[in-house]
Amino acid sequence: MDTREAYTKMITAYPGGWLAMAAALGMTKDALENRVYERKGQQINVHTAMQLQAFSQTTLFAEAISQESGGIFVKLPDLNECDHEELLGKFNQLYAELGQLSEKFSHHTQDGRIDRREKKDLTNTSQQIHRTVQELMILTFAIYCPREAESEKGRE
CATH class of the missing domain: 1.10.260 (434 Repressor (Amino-terminal Domain))
Incomplete structure (x- = not known):
């Protein structure tokens, strides 16, 4: 975009x-x-x-x-409400997105070529996966590294 x-x-x-x-x-x-x-x-x-x-x-x-700029934007999740269920939800979201990427890849490469529209579709899906992975890591660290999260808040 x-x-x-x-x-x-x-x-x-x-x-x-x-x-x-x-x-x-x-x-x-x-x-x-x-x-x-x-x-x-x-x-x-x-x-x-x-x-x-x-x-x-x-x-x-x-x-x-x-x-x-050649990157992706990752919106930080609200860490005040993070728990194990939210973390599990992110993992489930990631699995679903990987499945979508696999399905799109299979469909878009059937003819041996990827056109501009297909490339955009695959790129958008892969960028969403990157965002989900980053959100997953942020939640993981907020839950399992609470002292670090608190000390980082104090620096802001």
Whole structure:
């Protein structure tokens, strides 16, 4: 996902869509469209992108920047509510995602080639697996290394 796609998804995720988001940002719909589609030399600046993300209650801007930078975005789980059941749930989620990747791989490679759409699909699935693994490790350390987690909180 590139930043423009993230902007449009955040805008459509906001109740009322383009008109409501433009009003929330203090601009007209045309002004917002000009910035998103980079008309007349206009662009979305980082501050506005962060506002879009906050208003839409998503992490799409962070995800797009991470992907464009060659990485992935991992939203940290709420450690106040972590327990063994949540950890088990993450493992189950990981198993399901690995199954999806295996199924997609089999399907997309049947003809001996992977096209652009298939590559994007496999990449998105693998990036979700990376996020799940990172969330799993964060939960694991929060449960099984509680002293470290407390000392790290004190440094913030």
